[in-house]
Amino acid sequence: MDEQQKDQASGSAPQSHWERETLERLAFAAIQEQKLQRRWGIFFKSVFVVLIAFGFYHFGGMFQNEAENTLPHTALVDIDGEIDSEGSGSAAAVIPALDRAFAESGSVAVILRINSPGGSPVQAGMINDEIVRLRGQYPDKKLYVVVDEMCASGGYYIAAAADKIFVNKASIVGSIGVLMDGFGFTGLMNKVGVERRLMTAGENKGLMDPYSPVTEKQKAYSQAMLNEIHQQFIDVVRKGRGQRLKETPETFSGLFWVGSKAVEMGLADGFGTVDTVARDVIKAEDIVDYTQKEDLPERVLKKFGASIGSAATATLIKSNKLTLH
Template sequence: MTDPQQPGSSGFDPKTNSVPDLWAQAATNSGAPVSDSSREPGWERATLEKLAFAALNEQRSARRWKIFFRLAWLALLAAIAFAALRQASPSTSTSTPHTAVVDIKGEIASGAEASAEFVVAAMRSALEDEGSQALVLLINSPGGSPVQAGIINDEIVRLKAKHKKPIYAVVEETCASAAYYIAAAADDIYVDKASIVGSIGVLMDGFGFTGTMEKLGVERRLLTAGENKGFLDPFSPQTEKQRAYAQTMLDQIHQQFIAVVKAGRGDRLKTTPDTFSGLFWTGQQAVEMGLADKLGNLDYVAREVVKAEDIIDYTRRDNVAERLAKRFGAAVGMGAVKSLAVSGPQLR
């Protein structure tokens, strides 16, 4: 066995005061040729520089691919948005006679697809089209905001007078509360015999947790400037004065609703004590009560009433970006706030 302390061994040589080249020695033992460049001074630095440049080139290549994929996704989203915009706009020539349709589906509320913003814009586009012979509001909604419904109702009256084209309401499953508020302004209302129609009333709902809080020993610390600033706070007791004030407000909105229905239906309405009580009826009952005119669906109205079988949809809907934002929870925070707040007056 070789003594590591003896000259010529792989250890330190005290006579020459130097350390042997272990890389060269390992290469010699393995039988591989030893390059002279590996014995030259600074070869370690050259090797490190090569490794560093190789890593840098790899990072640059990865960065280029990342930029490429990002641009590809951006181009894809732009193509989807363009296709959605083309799909949202009617493609039929304005010179072709047709029946224009605007959907009013789901909750009637600001920010919803059945909002006044979307519905009014769609109605204007439909009636301004020279080829549209009439506008059909295809309704399937349980109601919603009296403000949004009032805006749409007023615009129906204005557009009928401006364009001199008939506007019909066709009810699918439901036309209740705020939805009927809108339908009342139409020239005629068509329903299915099993449709749900009516519910001419107003409500304001909420919750009260004061008793539960007392049992749990929870104290509500609400600071306000103004004695009624905490009005309808679910964690504070409701006073009789506040309840009476809210009831007066609901009664006033109810009277506005009743006035709109009477103005829209006129002599066709057969008023009974239950007509404006908040009850709802089948489509067949609604026709008998004068809340609707006839039984019929969209195709029937387009074919037999408007005499233009071609149907063009002018409904305005959320674009792709808005739908994606909603799906990924962009409105989660607002929904959490709404879940704790008392809702305003609703026609539903």
Template sequence: MDNPQYPNNDPAWERKVLEKLAFAALDEQKARRRWSIIFKSLGFAYLMVVLIAVVDWGSGAEHQERHTALINLQGVIEAKGEANAENMVSALNAAFEEKNVAGVILRINSPGGSPVQAGIINDEMHRLRAKHPDKPLYVVVEDMCASGGYYVAAAADKIFVNKASIVGSIGVLMDGFGFTGTMDKAGIERRLLTAGENKGFLDPFSPQMPQHKAHAQLLLDDIHKQFIDVVKTGRGKRLKETPDMFSGLMWTGAQSVQLGLADEFGSVDSVARDVIKAEKVLDYSVKDNIAERFAKRLGASTMNEFWKGASANLQTIRLF
């Protein structure tokens, strides 16, 4: 049956069909090109937003003036978080190496964390103070400077607090759970095979062995002694030692000044203005970007999988 649009007696019908198909293809190509431009524009806009957020465009000119360097230590001190030794050491070095920095303020608001990470930061603070004796390093405590946070703070020239700050907790802990009773009730049998008589050290699914508990206590006591030595070295004669000072208790900022755990009351602004005499404050804190945080967590997950089974029973020692 003849198509009324392209009858058989029309010699140009094939050309018309081809033209229609060609125009349709062109329209489709134009549409794809428009969407491609839109997506590229959105991607470029996103990259610009990220770039603006990451780069401190005005820092170059600001650094030419005499100023106070601020470094923030916020949250738990741990290798996979922002408050890790790598970030803190990098920020401290950048601040001390800048010639126009009149003094450095480390603002701490932390409940503690890894004794290893805190120890690395503490050591670097002592090194930089010795290398740059003309640049004071002060700690300003906000809400909390406890345990690992205080481990870090003890390396400063002076510690400034708020009257209501929480300071101290000079102690070490290792925590975990025991599931043997629950397993007995559920009729579950633990089948643990080890090479090495102590490889099942503190396994939460096995009865706690007295010798393992005693060895864990030795570890805690040793790290606790290291913590105490760090505090005594950092605070020196300012410390008014009491029987419970190193028991893990915490005190208010006002009490910490009386005990010699802190020196004076102050904030970032007051210390920069009245103590360092450089009211202009610039932030030298190092912050991981999204890609770095993802890579660190991916790396941590990979290592966790690697060690799983080989040392799944290992307890974490923390300064909390």
């Protein structure tokens, strides 16, 4: 074999090997791409099936509820948790539910079930006002409050607007008072040598700042504000309960009582549950829940899109919040 033939023979083997590797890589990439496409196809098909199923469930249930709502029934609205600007105890959630419950032609009466330790006097006041308005607009439909574990402070502020209040003998009821809580760190700062540098335009702009001392004038102002809100609370209870209320010096002191004592004091009318009130008082055993629920998109957004900054801001705001507790 001459030199030229030797060079050609020696170069053909590496070239053939390189071509095989290239073809193998291309084939492997094509297979991987096909697998990836199949996986995404399965994923999107699964999502599509879930959405279709959810749509049938949601709209089917909605149409079924609409059909059921035309029949005589007891309307139910739940408040479970703190009375604040979010959640089931917010005016934005409770008022639309109450509006639908009263407006529905098939609702015989409305039960507002409350399990709350209290909260915002603003939210509680808005719900109380709406109950009074609805009772005037629909004089033939009664609204009964049924207390679960607790109906205290802001929860009772709402309940006072009802036609009647039913409790369990062990429920916690009352706490007709107002508080403003927070912390003061001025003594600790002095001990560790930390200087607070707060600049304001307005001598009282730093009122209730936890890192600044509170003057007697500021204390007096805050107390006067609390007294004014407390008096609003007292007026609501007196108006709502009327002659049924058996006032004592402790009634509006902020104390709370068990359900059996609350009935004795006229803070409640009797004992009952949602089922017993629907059956024995309203005479409509079928119960339809009008409580405003979070839908699927809202739950997903809250689960995956919660903002850390918003949570931190809310924590700072709530550190010195005014509550009916």
